[in-house]
Amino acid sequence: MPTSRTTATALNSYAYGQWYAGKGDGIILQDASTGQAVATIDATGLDYQAMLGYARDKGGPALRAMTFHQRALLLKSLGLHLMANKEAFYALSTATGATRTDSWIDIEGGISTLLSYGSKGRRELPNTQLLMDGDVEPLSKDNSFAALHLLSPMEGVAVHINAYNFPCWGMLEKLAPTLLAGLPAIIKPASQTAYLTELMVRHIIESGILPEGSLQLICGSTGDLLDHVGPQDTVTFTGSAATGHHLKSNRNIIANATRFTMEADSLNATILGTDVNAGSEEFELCVREIVREMTSKTGQKCTAIRRVLAPADRVEELMQAVVQKLEAVPIGLPNDENVKMGPVASLAQRQEVLENIEALKTEARVVTANPEAVPLVSGNAADGAFLKPVLLHCEKPQEATKVHAVEAFGPVCTVMPYEHLDDAASLVRRGEGSLVASVFTNDTEVARELVTRLAPWHGRVLIGNRRSAKTSTGHGSPLPMLTHGGPGRAGGGEELGGIRAVKHYLQRTAIQGTPDMLSAVAGRWISGASTKTDAKRHPFRKSLAELEIGDAVLTERRTVTLDDIEHFAHFTGDTFYAHMDEAAAKANPFFEGRVAHGYLIVSFAAGLFVDPDVGPVLANYGVDNLRFMAPVNPDDSLQVMLVCKEINPRENEDYGEVRWDCTVRNQDEQIVAHYDVLTLVAKTLH
Amino acid sequence: MPTSRTTATALNSYAYGQWYAGKGDGIILQDASTGQAVATIDATGLDYQAMLGYARDKGGPALRAMTFHQRALLLKSLGLHLMANKEAFYALSTATGATRTDSWIDIEGGISTLLSYGSKGRRELPNTQLLMDGDVEPLSKDNSFAALHLLSPMEGVAVHINAYNFPCWGMLEKLAPTLLAGLPAIIKPASQTAYLTELMVRHIIESGILPEGSLQLICGSTGDLLDHVGPQDTVTFTGSAATGHHLKSNRNIIANATRFTMEADSLNATILGTDVNAGSEEFELCVREIVREMTSKTGQKCTAIRRVLAPADRVEELMQAVVQKLEAVPIGLPNDENVKMGPVASLAQRQEVLENIEALKTEARVVTANPEAVPLVSGNAADGAFLKPVLLHCEKPQEATKVHAVEAFGPVCTVMPYEHLDDAASLVRRGEGSLVASVFTNDTEVARELVTRLAPWHGRVLIGNRRSAKTSTGHGSPLPMLTHGGPGRAGGGEELGGIRAVKHYLQRTAIQGTPDMLSAVAGRWISGASTKTDAKRHPFRKSLAELEIGDAVLTERRTVTLDDIEHFAHFTGDTFYAHMDEAAAKANPFFEGRVAHGYLIVSFAAGLFVDPDVGPVLANYGVDNLRFMAPVNPDDSLQVMLVCKEINPRENEDYGEVRWDCTVRNQDEQIVAHYDVLTLVAKTLH
Secondary structure (H helix, E strand, O other): OOOOHHHOEEOEEEEOOEEEEOOOOOEEEEOOOOOOEEEEEOOOOOOHHHHHHHHHHHHHHHHHOOOHHHHHHHHHHHHHHHHHOHHHHHHHHHHHOOOHHHHHHHHHHHHHHHHHHHHHHHHHOOOOOOEEEEEEEEOOOOOOOEEEEEEEEOOOOEEEEOOOOOOOHHHHHHHHHHHHHOOOEEEEOOHHHHHHHHHHHHHHHHHOOOOOOOEEEOOOOOOOHHHHOOOOOEEEEEOOHHHHHHHHOOHHHHHOOOEEEEEOOOOOEEEEOOOOOOOOHHHHHHHHHHHHHHHHHHHOOOOOOOEEEEEHHHHHHHHHHHHHHHHOOOEOOOOOOOOOEOOOOOHHHHHHHHHHHHHHOOOOEEOOOOOOOOOEOOOOOOOOOOOOOEEEEOOOOOOOOHHHOOOOOOOEEEEEEEOOHHHHHHHHHOOOOEEEEEEEOOOHHHHHHHHHHHHHHEEEEEEEOHHHOOOOOOOOOOOOOOEEOOOHHHOOOOEEOOHHHHHOOEEEEEEEEOHHHHHHHHOOOOOOOOOEEOOOOOHHHOOOOOOOOOEEEEEEEEEOOHHHHHHHHHHHOOOOHHHHOHHHHHHOOOOOOOOOOHHHHHHHHHHHHOOOOOOOEEEEEEEEEEEEOOOOOOOOEEEEEEEEEEEEEOOOOOEEEEEEEEEEEOOOOOEEEEEEEEEEEEOOOO | OOOOHHHOEEOEEEEOOEEEEOOOOOEEEEOOOOOOEEEEEOOOOOOHHHHHHHHHHHHHHHHHOOOHHHHHHHHHHHHHHHHHOHHHHHHHHHHHOOOHHHHHHHHHHHHHHHHHHHHHHHHHOOOOOOEEEEEEEEOOOOOOOEEEEEEEEOOOOEEEEOOOOOOOHHHHHHHHHHHHHOOOEEEEOOHHHHHHHHHHHHHHHHHOOOOOOOEEEOOOOOOOHHHHOOOOOEEEEEOOHHHHHHHHOOHHHHHOOOEEEEEOOOOOEEEEOOOOOOOOHHHHHHHHHHHHHHHHHHHOOOOOOOEEEEEHHHHHHHHHHHHHHHHOOOEOOOOOOOOOEOOOOOHHHHHHHHHHHHHHHOOOEEOOOOOOOOOEOOOOOOOOOOOOOEEEEOOOOOOOOHHHOOOOOOOEEEEEEEOOHHHHHHHHHOOOOEEEEEEEOOOHHHHHHHHHHHHHHEEEEEEEOHHHOOOOOOOOOOOOOOEEOOOHHHOOOOEEOOHHHHHOOEEEEEEEEOHHHHHHHHOOOOOOOOOEEOOOOOHHHOOOOOOOOOEEEEEEEEEOOHHHHHHHHHHHOOOOHHHHOHHHHHHOOOOOOOOOOHHHHHHHHHHHHOOOOOOOEEEEEEEEEEEEOOOOOOOOEEEEEEEEEEEEEOOOOOEEEEEEEEEEEOOOOOEEEEEEEEEEEEOOOO
């Protein structure tokens, strides 16, 4: 359909602190349903090297100067700001062919990913600039040499090359962990739907929430961008395997070992369990899920179900049930409230889907009636990229190749029979690695057998049954807290998965040195490092403003008597034989006689180290990694060393968390218990 | 030097369960010192695809059928077996040019890596076939839908392509995490020193310790091997950047998203701190380290110091001190006890080093006298690949490029001046990513500033000072428990680092479903899953043989009185104001009045859940993740739910660890405390 150049907005890039209009004429982007011009796109003349430099020199340092909690709060502010403006995005989103429900996944799903990282960042990360990864590794017997692993933000930029199907979510799901890690980003949306990404980026930039340089946008070609990425940069790609492989092989990316994350084709499968008969709840759930995955976003989801595996004797019933529901799906204009499925994103995309259906038809027959005729409840079939859902049936899937390899990126799915669970697992593996698989079963053994076999080949596996019918988030939904990505054909990448995704932008470094050196570098007290005791001032008397790591108290000694043990046993009711019966305790392989309760040791320890008066310490909210290292026998004498280990002020509270290293020793200086005491401490004295 | 074909052993490959002699004539491998033929190498005719198939079909399933602890015990057995036979390896190692000390790093360093993983595998991993990664993610309010992440062994093979400098360690450091993960390996050593690898593989195969198919060896070319790796395989490469980039770009590796780990060139730096003056202990340590790194393995270590950065006014003194020590290093035959430095591995290697020195000389002058004349204490300079250590001085390193890019893989190092710490950090970064850097300083602030700037560009950073002079493991030593690998030029790979390295061979998969489904798949009880209580039989009465996950006890209730709190406070000495003073407690932002001690809650909880009689439960060895979720006020009534969560039998003991989920609720069913109780339980009842 011809469109005039004048009706369309020219999309701008946002580069080195300004909006940039391409020097060329631009390519016209059309509304998926009407073919009308929505925008033109062109980035001719952009200085890509300058964009990388701007991100590295301006955005990176600004973000790295902040702590994880401060960056998490940026994400929260940004999420709330975008949510408040969401209707602007919904209004434009229909041009992509998305119904309101489809747009919800893209727009609110994306924004909620920002919010989720905003929340996780403050809940699961310390309020620091560097992360410690794992435990301290002692490297000498006298504790003069040790090591730890640090995770620090890379000093480069994250280049995110995104697919057309999720112009908002696709950007935000990558942006959230990137910014939380402290890296600036350059976003390159796929042209077809870039107008929606551009609109959202305009809202982000105009909000002023992000430090300048932390977000740039390319509307148009990436030009020579990838020829200038370096060893501290990351490139992520979502899209077709062919393009992805081309980018991943870029000489510069290879030579610099630039981190490259890819998410590409995926022949996701769902499996109807051997225990599931027609008419059962799991059968209905499976049918509903297949129909939803075929029609949601008009099947344009990388996670959509492409292959359905059913026990051979249930294939017919399953196909009938699916076809019946598919026939009832109203197709038409995405802004028509009655419509459940809009067009695919473009006529070119429709053409590609039709060609892929032809390829699948060499191995499978079409089950749905009249696949060519698209019954529209609104809109004009000649103008829009409308498609009717197409269900195929492949009778001999073990002999087929295309049904396991050709991803028709639209409302298309192939049903195939299997004989037994082994057979089902081997068919799924023929996809050569996928983003997600689902299993519908109400039998835990069927679930265990299938899921453990599918796991190495997938980034996510969902089990559906009646108990989770109402609460399941569904086969096709990546979630911020769960890994998204799959091995092999799916690209081998890993996105999301909560804080795991943040680590993709951090460099892990082993640091070796004396405990004092390690403490200085890591900003937390390390076992063996110097401590500061002050007989005149217990560390519980210090607010966060005064407290320092290494501040410590070495307590008086307390002897544990047999009477204490007896008394504690009867007071608490814990009369376990090892505390009460000398002979029985002796017979135990770990004890030489009656021992004190572990809980008695920690209770006495608290009695020794607590400073009781009102002060900045507000509460003991927990204990971590408590280990009883040696038995305490009657008349052993205990002494406690309590050292301030980590200080984490809360950004928006007048207190913070303080972690204390607590070591309880006996009269022979042997450690009998070791643990972390967790307290809440006020920022200032009142 | 001419050598006759007949004197040399033909190295065999070990493929599909048999030793295989190449069909070709083979290439002659020469002794580094004498030029005499040691062996010939050729793999002509190997069926590489069959090797991959054999590993995947035979080795993989055998290894995956074992648990992590069982595989860790394999590593231990293998390590002990090789250690018992170490003299055979030492005897052959001299042919590579290695002195006894050099060989120790390679042979015993390699074997101890096996032993280290054998030990870590049993200490840090559960005795299961699958790992859980991170916490359960609740996905519904009613706990009917949740998720967790599993790590499962990939179903492929690990192809390890190794460098010539560490024929034993290079193999074993990769093999240890591979086998522990449950993957079979195909080893391809660099030809020059493959005879030593072959000898060690013979010992491994003949020991019968590893399941058949879990280890294969290629002596010679990899042929078309990489054209057949798939989506579940991993390829690791150690060697030159040029070869590495070629392999990483292999179309098949790209298309299958085959995991690829590379460790290549690295211009590792050491920095003399601004605080360190000539004659100080750190100055001497730095000098000693430079000399050691230049001469150990004749500088043929990927981690060796290639660049030395010193404050401009201390460069001369530092160079003089280094040269003086270098002059005193006796060079000669590696089996000569007086010799501290042998030849490089081959004449070709020597030629390459000399060419690289020429390149460096365009930007730096040679400081050492008479670099061409090699003074030998034994051996013949004409026959062997002997080199004299060469120290260079680059006066304007900010203007230079080659000193930051050319890795002369021998006893060669360039000293350069810096002005201030910023300058030093920027010079180090010019290496574009390295395996390791070291900093010599006795000032924690200098250490902190430098290390945090260097960390994103390195896989390891070592701080050297007087306190760790005797215990430091040194700049050049990768350790099993520390990450080895670096970003950018260093290849971007990550090896070792303890259990982290095992995860490189596991696939992470998010699993979603009901808690019961997740429990069945993960083999551990998940919050919200079914529990089994038996009023007639407390779970403490069950041995590991009878105990099942989900076995539980719901206790009686106990009311906490004000008297209890008073009594506990005075008994333990913990008279913290929140327990004792109603008004002061009320003023605390978290409490509404006097609260029970956290330690009182867990003590009463134990009194409620413990079954006191002699039985299979042997000890409570610890508590994890204890969180006090809500205050307990006087007259609140507590009830405990204790559920068996994880069962980990020890392979070589008659007991195992049992982890119990412990939830303490008040009269309103509100959770007041949640934690894991850790116990040791006998495998059988006596």
